[in-house]
Amino acid sequence: MxxxxxxxxxxxxxxxxxxxxxxxxxxxxxxxxxxxxxxxxxxxxxxIIVEGIPAKEFRKQKIDIPNYTAVIFTSRNAIDHFFRICEEMKISISQDTKYFCITEAVALYLQKFILYRKRKVFYGADGSNKSLFDVINKHKENEKFLYPTSESFDSEITNWLKSHHCEYATPVLYRIISxxxxxxxxxxxxxxxxxxxxxxxxxxxxxxxxxxxxxxxxxxxxxxxxxxxxxxxxxxxxxxxxxxxxxxxxxxxxxxxxxxx
Structure with missing residues (x-):
């Protein structure tokens, strides 16, 4: 042809x-x-099959999403289920919320849910955790971080947040099943x-x-x-x-x- x-x-x-x-x-x-x-x-x-955790189950984690000023996303699944939970629980996200994404592709996916503003959306240069940490490090002052995850999350990210004295929570929003x-x-x-x-x-x-x-x-x-x-x-x-x-x-x-x- x-x-x-x-x-x-x-x-x-x-x-x-x-x-x-x-x-x-x-x-x-x-x-x-x-x-x-x-x-x-x-x-x-x-x-993989991604299974969302229902709002009723999420409430047991006692994480108050509006109390946090920044969100770390490492996948589109995390974005989908973060905004799903917010919608189910009728939580409105502040326009001042900052978003830190593992790659540009993940960052651009946010356009499906928010008015995309470059001054509020940041992403790593090469898709590595190190490049993500470099970006977070520049903007971490006075921020409280949410890192939406599945049940098996990346401990390297939580270890970095802990070692850099960042306030954070890891809401488990979905399960990944083979x-x-x-x-x-x-x-x-x-x-x-x-x-x-x-x-x-x-x-x-x-x-x-x-x-x-x-x-x-x-x-x-x-x-x-x-x-x-x-x-x-x-x-x-x-x-x-x-x-x-x-x-x-x-x-x-x-x-x-x-x-x-």
Whole structure:
């Protein structure tokens, strides 16, 4: 198939890529453009199920959200469930609230819920906890932090807040449950892309003796890199990077490099 005057170049090394997230809605996702350009099969299957904690259960944590002046977000799930709880409990968030996000992509997702103001929204330079801490450090005076999490949260963040004498709370707003992926993995993909440590955990829970056997692994975010490496996986594709801010752009660089070989 030829589109817009471009001819497809055959890519023999990679034919099937598994994205461990739900399929994008509509037809305008850059993932679909990538599939057409490189003539590859893209499959979408979430490795985790996110289950929101109901407001009744949240109240038992005795965290008064309006008392806090800043929120730390490390995922879109955290954003979704933070604003869900606020809506369920009819809590209005002050326009002066500051938001500290692990990546620019997470920060931009806030536009779904708030009037996005750059002076109130901050994000790390490279998706690492260190770059997030650098940003928080510049603005932490007189702030009281909320770090919305799942039941298994990143203790490196809470340890940093504690060691820097920050006042903080970690409201648990959702649970991450491993999805059944046995039939999916059996299809033998050339590339599997992970977006959360929970996705890596799901792989190991479904396949405790998983062997990579030449499958290329992609990961998004420093915490996912660490989870994959701790699981003994070799990472071939990493995002965000300066030249690849998204998983789509990282895949594009990877596929383009295969064409040159």
């Amino acid at each position: 030829v589109k817009n005057g471009e001819k497809h170049t055959e890519n023999k090394a990679v034919k099937k890529i598994l994205i461990t997230q739900p399929k994008p809605e509509g037809e305008k996702s850059p993932y679909f453009d990538l599939a057409r350009k490189y003539d590859i099969e893209l499959h979408f299957h979430p490795f 999805n059944d992926i046995k039939e999916v993995i059996a299809r033998n993909f050339d590339v599997i892309c992970f977006f959360t440590p929970g996705g890596v955990k799901s792989l190991l829970e479904n396949f405790p003796k998983y062997k990579q056997n030449g499958t290329k692994i992609g990961a998004f975010g420093a915490n996912t890199f660490k989870a994959a490496e701790d699981a003994g996986l070799t990472l071939d594709i990493k995002a965000p990077q300066p030249q690849a801010p998204s998983m789509v752009s990282a895949l594009e660089l990877f596929l383009a490099s295969l064409r040159k070989k």
